[in-house]
Amino acid sequence: METCTYELSHSAITATHFYKAYEGDRVNLCFDCSSRFGYPEHLVEYPVKRAFRPQAGFLINVQIGDGEHSLAADVWPMGNADKPEEWLNVLGCPDSDALLADSLWEPYRTHYSVRDGFTFETTSVLVLPLAQVCK
Numbered sequence: 001m002e003t004c005t006y007e008l009s010h011s012a013i014t015a016t017h018f019y020k021a022y023e024g025d026r027v028n029l030c031f032d033c034s035s036r037f038g039y040p041e042h043l044v045e046y047p048v049k050r051a052f053r054p055q056a057g058f059l060i061n062v063q064i065g066d067g068e069h070s071l072a073a074d075v076w077p078m079g080n081a082d083k084p085e086e087w088l089n090v091l092g093c094p095d096s097d098a099l100l101a102d103s104l105w106e107p108y109r110t111h112y113s114v115r116d117g118f119t120f121e122t123t124s125v126l127v128l129p130l131a132q133v134c135k
């Protein structure tokens with residue numbers, strides 16, 4: 001177990017992060033020290049076991065041209081790779097595979113496709129695990 005070497009009085013506290021000092025020495029920081037560290041971009045987090053890990057998903061939205069959105073097909077965050085395409089096809093999206101590919105290529109930006117007055121919007125985002133929801 002690495003302990004905090006950033007502050008002398010923290011020598012018994014477990015380190016959560018480190019950075020490489022000028023001559024390659026590793027400087028360990030506990031959670032408290034790393035939270036106050038002025039250059040967080042130089043910190044590397046020690047591996048931690050987490051109960052969950054964010055995963056890729058999609059927000060899918062269908063708009064009618066008048067600004068109202070269809071309540072039946074509102075926001076669908078999904079982790080499963082096949083479900084978003086399946087869902088878009090059911091809704092009548094003409095190019096669901098290309099739409100999803102564009103979304104994956106450029107996350108956090110909404111991509112859209114229009115057909116028969118409906119606008120299909122997809123956005124690739126990070127979501128909490130939804131495995132139980134999608135099964």
Ligand SMILES: [Zn+2]
Nearest residue numbers: 004010030033
């Ligand atoms: Zn510390």
